[in-house]
Amino acid sequence: MESIQPLxxxxxxxxxxxxxxxxxxxxxxxxxxxxxxxxxxxAIVAENQKDLDKMSxxxxxxxxxxxxxxxxxxxxxxxxxxxSLEDPANQLLLERTxxxxxxxxxxxxxxxxxxxxxxxxxxxTLDVAALCIRSGNVAVLRGGxxxxxxxxxxxxxxxxxxxxxxxxxxAVQLLPVDRxxxxxxxxxxxxxxIIIPRGSQxxxxxxxxxxKVPVIxxxxxxxxxxxxxxxxxxKASAIITNAKVSRxxxxxxxxxxxVDEAVAPExxxxxxxxxxxxxxxxxxxxxxxxxxxxxxxPYLIKAAPTDYGRxxxxxxxxxxxVNGIEEALDHIQQYSSKHSEAIVSxxxxxxxxxxxxVDAAAVYVNASTRFTDGGVFGLGAEIxxxxxxxxxxxxxxxxxxxxxxxxxxxxGQVR
Numbered sequence: 001m002e003s004i005q006p007l008x009x010x011x012x013x014x015x016x017x018x019x020x021x022x023x024x025x026x027x028x029x030x031x032x033x034x035x036x037x038x039x040x041x042x043a044i045v046a047e048n049q050k051d052l053d054k055m056s057x058x059x060x061x062x063x064x065x066x067x068x069x070x071x072x073x074x075x076x077x078x079x080x081x082x083x084s085l086e087d088p089a090n091q092l093l094l095e096r097t098x099x100x101x102x103x104x105x106x107x108x109x110x111x112x113x114x115x116x117x118x119x120x121x122x123x124x125t126l127d128v129a130a131l132c133i134r135s136g137n138v139a140v141l142r143g144g145x146x147x148x149x150x151x152x153x154x155x156x157x158x159x160x161x162x163x164x165x166x167x168x169x170x171a172v173q174l175l176p177v178d179r180x181x182x183x184x185x186x187x188x189x190x191x192x193x194i195i196i197p198r199g200s201q202x203x204x205x206x207x208x209x210x211x212k213v214p215v216i217x218x219x220x221x222x223x224x225x226x227x228x229x230x231x232x233x234x235k236a237s238a239i240i241t242n243a244k245v246s247r248x249x250x251x252x253x254x255x256x257x258x259v260d261e262a263v264a265p266e267x268x269x270x271x272x273x274x275x276x277x278x279x280x281x282x283x284x285x286x287x288x289x290x291x292x293x294x295x296x297x298p299y300l301i302k303a304a305p306t307d308y309g310r311x312x313x314x315x316x317x318x319x320x321x322v323n324g325i326e327e328a329l330d331h332i333q334q335y336s337s338k339h340s341e342a343i344v345s346x347x348x349x350x351x352x353x354x355x356x357x358v359d360a361a362a363v364y365v366n367a368s369t370r371f372t373d374g375g376v377f378g379l380g381a382e383i384x385x386x387x388x389x390x391x392x393x394x395x396x397x398x399x400x401x402x403x404x405x406x407x408x409x410x411x412g413q414v415r
């Protein structure tokens with residue numbers, strides 16, 4: 001394909017058919033889609049296997065790519081959850097009558113055409129489509145080559161259901177994976193209202209630097225957990241282990257452990273036992289390296305400066321010993337991607353300092369960063385975790401897929 005303009009024109013044309021679909025029918029559409037997705041589990045798994053076969057078992061992105069029966073059931077459940085959420089569009093925000101008799105209202109309305117560029121997560125295809133349908137937006141999806149076959153079958157199923165509800169099938173469409181066409185998408189200001197990149201930092205940087213269409217970033221996650229000297233160390237070890245190994249390839253997984261020097265020997269002993277079971281490679285500063293070496297930790301590497309501020313997306317993490325809260329805060333300020341940060345502490349004053357002074361979309365006390373998720377926070381599925389500060393921050397979900405519009409009713413008034 002030489003140009004995606006015909007596809008974008010169809011997306012623009014589809015905005016009215018979706019925007020005018022009654023709220024109750026949008027809910028029914030998503031519930032029907034949930035049933036169709038779950039009913040086609042075997043077909044989806046078969047197409048997904050074609051994509052999995054192309055990827056090395058050693059690639060940490062393979063877990064993101066995988067769809068099995070359990071994950072497809074979760075996706076179907078998520079579609080039903082989104083259907084049950086309140087429509088964020090057409091909410092009355094303000095109403096007044098001016099002195100001249102003009103009746104003025106401010107209401108929420110759909111953004112319009114939402115373009116999403118993402119990599120190897122086929123669940124994003126369903127999540128974004130469902131969130132856009134629920135909020136009355138059109139979705140233009142540019143998935144990666146890694147999930148090519150999976151994305152095709154998912155969008156085919158979505159369009160089948162759209163047609164059943166007399167909605168223009170271009171309300172959700174998949175763009176070609178040809179990289180040469182991304183530039184056209186990023187400059188399609190006439191057809192696309194907002195672009196959301198979801199994936200690696202390189203992808204996000206490229207979109208931000210080259211897009212003429214407004215961008216909402218869903219940033220990479222460089223996530224820290226600071227173990228303060230008053231921490232319950234058994235609890236700290238469990239939190240860190242969960243944050244690192246439960247799903248290391250996702251953006252809310254832990255990357256760096258900061259340990260107060262007063263508790264470093266004992267905490268690292270506990271962590272060595274826990275992380276060794278998962279073959280986690282530890283990139284350690286000099287002090288923690290010496291402690292872990294004495295413990296005969298088998299997967300130990302001396303940290304280079306580039307191992308801090310690094311999103312590992314694998315069974316790897318860095319460790320640094322710090323002298324108190326000030327040094328921990330300084331390190332996080334320097335290296336954080338402003339996604340999710342945690343402290344483990346029994347000192348309420350220090351914990352509150354951490355919550356208030358750390359600049360991140362989500363901050364935690366005595367809990368795993370793995371909880372940063374739209375579904376977990378009760379928002380339904382998410383488009384991603386926004387690390388910027390305009391319009392949306394943190395789990396970027398249904399409630400943020402709207403903008404505002406003024407409705408003014410008069411009776412011949414002139415100014």
